[in-house]
Amino acid sequence: MNALDVLKANYLDRIAGAADEASLEEIRLAALGKKGEISLKMRELGQMSPEERQTTGAALNLLKTEIDAALRAKKEGLADAALDARLKSEWLDVTLPGRPRRMGTIHPVSQVMDEVTAIFADMGFAVAEGPQVESDWYNFDALNIAPEHPARQEHDTFFMARDPADPRPPHVLRTHTSPVQIRAMQERGAPIRVIAPGRVYRMDMDQTHAPMFHQVEGMAIGRDISMANLKWVLEEFCKAFFEVPNVELRFRASHFPFTEPSAEVDIRCSWEGGQLKIGEGNSWLEILGSGMMQPKVLAAGGIDPSEWQGFAFGMGIDRIAMLKYGIPDLRAFFESDLRWLKHYGFAPLDLPTVFGGLSK
């Protein structure tokens, strides 16, 4: 064993035995520092013969590299050990709750309105709106509901107070979204395809009625739009809305002053086990009223009934929401019970789309 080997063994021993970074630094200085043992030996090279210098120089360089590597390895080991020791002391109870964050919800009425809008938008229907306090002309007369006709009485209308000095008939809280038909025709003319979702009001309150509820009106006017088109549109809507591959609709003759012919529309369903299934079974569920627009209504909207024809329909948004999502009581929609809002509400970013599906 030559002197360099002894030197090497000595330093490697000391490095291995170093207990902390400080003693490691001491060793580094003793070996490789400016006045360290190896550095001093390097300096002696200058006094050697060229041959000696070559062999000793190479050996010294190798020694220096080895010591340096050993020092670095030891240093890393010490750091790891120190980190391990620290991590062992850093324990937190991961079962404790995260910092609280409120979760908001979207009301089923809003969600279903968005669903309905998404479907009809895809079929080319725009969204029209109108005032909720309406003149009796828009709410009734323009829709072919004459003042004394029993149909007008059946609407259970809320009337606004009227100053006795004002000769006009009292305004009403719109009893249906149908007046928006008239306003949309007046504003947009024909051809036209719109839906009009919104609040409507009837003087009725019991298990299944609330004095305020929501409807969506639909209207399409063109040169040759027929009741068969209406049926197709409603079939497509029901398939998309109830998210079933097939639906069967039944049109039943009925009467609405603003459509002619008029039809109540039933959908085939099953109530087996108390659960509603659309598109199968042997029951029929009435879901909406519809028909071909009465020529007088077209005329009231400023559209020439000899040139244009179209259909209209109206259905209850709250009602289809109840059917689709199994919500039992209409009045609870407007109670704002937190438990109800959280249970039946929808996630804020759960925006219904045709491409992503309506319900998650």
Place this chain on the structure above:
Amino acid sequence: MKFTLSWLKDHLDTDASVDEIADALTDLGLEVEDIVNPAAKLAPFTLAKVLHAEKHPDADKLRVCNVLTDEGEKTIVCGAPNAREGITVVLCKPGDYVPGIDTTLGVGKIRGVESHGMMASERELELSDEHNGIIELPSGEVGQKFIDWLAENRPEAVDPMIHIKITPNRPDALGVRGVARDLAARGLGVLKPLEVEPVPGGFDCPIGVQIDAGLKEKGCPLFAGRLIRGVTNGPSPAWLQARLMAIGLRPISALVDITNFFTYDLNRPLHVFDAAKVKGDLRIVPAKGDEELLALDGKTYALRAGQMVIVDDQGPESLAGIMGGEHSGCTEETVDVFLESAYWDPITIAATGRALKINSDARYRFERGVDPEFTLPGLELATQMVLDLCGGEASNVVMDGAVPDTTRAYTLDPARVISLVGMDIPEATQRATLAALGFVLNGNQVTPPSWRPDVLGEADLVEEVARIASLTKLVGRPMARETSGVPGPVLTAMQVRERMARRTAASLGYNECVTYSFIDAQSAALFGGGSEATRIENPISSEMTHMRPDLLPGLLQAAARNQARGFADMALFEVGPAFHGGEPGDQHLQLAGLLVGASAPRDPWGSRRPVDLYDAKADAEAVLAAIGAPAKTQINRKLAGWWHPGRAGVMALGPKALCAFGEVHPKVLREMGVKGPAVAYTIWLENVPFPKTKTPTRPALAISDLHAVERDFAFVVDAGTEALVAVNAAMGADKALIEAVTVFDQFTGPKAEEQMGAGKKSLALAVRLQPSGKSLTDAEIEAVSAKIVEKVTKATGGSLRS
């Protein structure tokens, strides 16, 4: 509208089953609500014969009978006094459900004797109230089904009752004949002819009739009647009573039952006066306004001036076309009867009926429109029936007025029918349908029958053809979009904004509510509403009398309800209209948010603290940002009365308020029953300006490679100084260089005043300088810092904190 199958068959020759008829009715627009088939509950029972009957060994009143049934001889213990050898009885076997006693039979042991069933009384089978003994049938074979026996011998007992819903346009279907006509047009049978034989009068009617000249034109175009003297007004015959009972009417006397029968059979309401109680002629006049009339429903009605009444020399005798008077009503003692058949104007009847709040079968029909041309034929038919059932002698007919002319014609355009309905209905079928419904066709001109006042245009012809053809057969036909290719967006900018606002609020943790648009007067007044213009004339409850002026009262009421259920903390919001007036369009779109209680549940991190104005402000700003409101708005304190005067503000752009936010006034909270703290905001969604031009292109991103420099400043200012004043002043020091100024601390309260003097506070601002082109030198930073200090101290009257 109710009728029975056999009643229908009086008018319709048909072999169709009840189910076929019901399906057709619903499809035709006469929706079946209910079918009551008495045969259903009687189906299990069979006929049996008592072979032998003897006293029960252990009971005086019971008999042990040996009964021959379709299953052989059985022993039955019976308590009926008429249970005896040789009678044919109705047998209920063990396992059968007996409707009248609501029991399913078993094999019983009565005082030691086993009994295998029972022999039923009429009451036990709900056939009548008869319960003096068991049914004894005069005919029938052992084993025969009881319902078959009934169908043969007592058909009314197994006559199915059909209840249909009549839409307001179909007065003709308020008579059984009208229903039959629809079914015949559909092909479910043949409408039987209705023969009207005039009954010749034997004498002149002693009671004259006159219609007030002013009413002839409108209220009562035609009034007719005649006296029938010498009648016997006893109970009506069993078949008539059975029919009336089947549809839920109580038989009263032959004369009254006849009028009810005509009401339902032919939609021809009639009235019968006891002629002995009528003094002088019957006159149809407008009421003066001081009369009263005790009507047949036992109520006294005060008449308003102008309401149409029938009077005699003593005063009002009948509410014309609505309800007769008690005084001249027919009784069992009536001998001479005046039979009235009139045509009343629907609008006049509707108005009077509504004003007096009387619902009667007559009003219901007249206001929808009965057949004016059937007024006199109806009188003739009814006269004959009175003579048939009550005897007597009829006078000549007296009448005033005339049948109003309702003749009108519309063009049938068969191609248009096909185009509108979307069904290929051949022209011949269209014409045949209309003819079957009583329309008269003359080329393409179609005259509706007098019983169809609802048919008022070509569209009505289309409807008749379509409903008879059956809309059930309609096959959907695709309707292409008006434009091909990718559909464009359909929502307006405002509709998009509303949705964005809603989902942003929900994503901030608020639960969306939908509250009523009307609230109580007191709450409305608290929020600047409650005006007469926004009052509802006929509210459904005192809680819903006024249109809401703001969304907050509804949310506060919701909060109070939830607190009452034990939920103290909540975040609620609503998007919807608020009403600032009573005219159409006096509504505006709001989003209101409400935070009540604590910011968070109790947790180990101390997250829970009372909600405060800055929570509300942050959320309001987040919603505003989402809908594209400018980041910088003015903040003023032009506050409505329901806000805390010192802890609320209004974000505005010039005169336009975008949002009010802050603490709700404690007095308002108290009045609305909400336990605070409660902070809220109202955003007027329509007040936020839309960008002038809409382009998806963003402005170029300007980023400097040079480091920004941040400098902090602390100022001592008056405690009432608003931070925004200092921030804006600092921003103004060098608009090019200063990128942002933020308040990062404030020091207020007694400790602050101890250090800085009474009425003072400290505000700490961080100013971020963003150089462009070249780095800032220390001298430049010093210069801008000095400028900031100068601007802020000048604007606030404060000083740099040393």
